[in-house]
Each structure stands twice: as structure tokens, then as C-alpha cells.
Amino acid sequence: MTDKKKSEKERQLEQDLAEMTADLQRVQADFVNYRTRMGEDRLRTIEGAKAATIIKLLPVIDNIERATHHIPSELADNSWAKGVTGLVKSLGSALTDMGVTRIPAVGRLFDPNLHEAVSSEGEGSHEVVSEELRAGYKFGNQVIRPSMVKVAHHDALEAEPDETATEVIQDTKAAEPTLRPENEVKGED
Numbered sequence: 001m002t003d004k005k006k007s008e009k010e011r012q013l014e015q016d017l018a019e020m021t022a023d024l025q026r027v028q029a030d031f032v033n034y035r036t037r038m039g040e041d042r043l044r045t046i047e048g049a050k051a052a053t054i055i056k057l058l059p060v061i062d063n064i065e066r067a068t069h070h071i072p073s074e075l076a077d078n079s080w081a082k083g084v085t086g087l088v089k090s091l092g093s094a095l096t097d098m099g100v101t102r103i104p105a106v107g108r109l110f111d112p113n114l115h116e117a118v119s120s121e122g123e124g125s126h127e128v129v130s131e132e133l134r135a136g137y138k139f140g141n142q143v144i145r146p147s148m149v150k151v152a153h154h155d156a157l158e159a160e161p162d163e164t165a166t167e168v169i170q171d172t173k174a175a176e177p178t179l180r181p182e183n184e185v186k187g188e189d
Contacts, residue, residue, distance in 0.1 A: 047139075047140070050098065050139065051139045051142065051144050054095070054098065054100055054137070054139060054144060055144055055145060058135075058137060058144075058145055061088075061091050061095075062134060062135065064084065064087060064088055064091065065088055065135075067084060068081075068084055068085050068088050071084075071085075095137070098139075099139060099140050100137050100138070100139050100144075101137065101138050102135055102136070102137055103115075103135070103136035103137060103138055103143070103146070103147050105129045105132040105135075105136065105147040105149050106129055106130070106131065106132050106149075107128065107129065108128070108129050109126070109127065109128060109129075110127035110128065110129055110149070110151045113143065113146075114136060114143060114146055114147060115129060115136065115146055115147045115148075115149045115151075116136075116146040116147065116148050116149065117149055117150070117151045118133060118148055118149070118150065119150045119151070120150070120151045120152075120153065121150070121151070121152055121153070122152045122153040122154065123153050123155075124153035124154040124155040125153070125154075125155065126153065126154045126155070127151045127152075127153055128151065128152055128153075128154055129147070129149045129150070129151060129152075130149075130150050130151060130152035131149065131150040132147055132148070132149050133148040133149060133150065134147065134148035135147060136148070
């Protein structure tokens with residue numbers, strides 16, 4: 001072989017090697033990206049399953065809370081009634097441990113991201129939640145069920161919203177609405 005043919009062949013081999021190396025690097029990067037996406041998808045699936053389970057349990061929790069609010073005064077010292085009240089506290093603690101928080105409502109400014117208004121009364125420019133008919137909950141930063149509330153209109157605010165309410169509103173607006181149940185049956189509890 002002549003030197004010219006040899007150097008051409010070497011250049012061709014080097015070029016092929018460079019292309020194959022670049023292809024291998026792209027495949028490796030694609031695989032790393034794939035693994036990252038699969039890990040994120042897995043976490044979203046787990047979080048979605050948790051949220052769906054919590055949503056199914058909320059009406060049961062609502063009913064137990066309602067029952068404790070209607071315990072007759074003569075049964076207030078009854079051990080069974082105390083047990084049911086303790087059950088409500090245990091359920092609340094379990095929800096907190098799972099990252100579920102109750103949305104503050106009464107006395108707060110009405111926020112359609114956090115509250116579902118079923119009635120409105122009064123006249124004025126400020127909408128304030130006057131009564132909570134059904135508790136709302138967040139799972140992490142996602143609203144999984146808005147609070148069902150009555151709204152009162154006032155001309156002037158009696159108090160500014162506290163820091164916690166402001167943080168909840170900001171967190172909710174920043175969160176994606178992927179976990180919000182679109183097919184939830186209203187008035188089921």
C-alpha cells in the first residue's frame with residue numbers, strides 16, 4: 001500500500017471512529033435521560049395513587065367528624081364516644097403524616113383555587129369565607145379537594161390574611177393541577 005492510500009484509509013477509520021463515539025455518547029445520554037424520566041414517572045404514579053386513595057377516604061373522615069360534632073351532651077363522657085373522638089384525631093394525625101393538610105377556610109379571603117362557594121350573602125367588594133360546609137385538603141402542594149364554603153361579602157376587610165393562608169394560596173397557584181379530581185361526585189358525603 002502506498003502512503004497516500006494508507007493515510008486516506010486511516011482518516012476514514014478515524015472519522016468512522018469519531019462518528020461511532022458520538023453515536024455511543026448520544027445513546028448513553030438518551031439512556032440517562034430515559035432513566036431519569038422513568039424515575040420521575042414512577043414517583044408521579046405513586047403520588048397519584050396516594051392522592052386517589054386519600055380522596056376515596058375523605059368522605060369517610062367527613063362522616064366520622066360529623067358524628068363527633070353531634071354527640072349528645074349526656075354521652076360526652078361515654079367511653080365509646082371518646083373512642084370515636086380519638087379516632088378522628090388518629091385519622092387527622094395519619095393524614096398529616098402522609099403529607100395531607102387541611103385547607104384553612106373560615107375567616108379567610110375566598111380563593112377559588114382553594115374554596116368551592118355554594119352560597120354567597122351580603123354586598124361588598126371583599127369575599128370572606130363565613131362557614132365551612134366540607135373541609136378541603138391539600139396533598140403536598142396539590143389541592144385534592146377544595147373546601148365547600150359559604151361566602152360573605154364585606155365592604156372592608158376585618159383582618160389581613162395570615163402568612164399561612166398566603167403560603168397556601170401561592171403553593172396552590174404554583175402547583176400543577178394534575179392531582180385534582182375532575183370526576184369527583186359533588187355532595188356525596
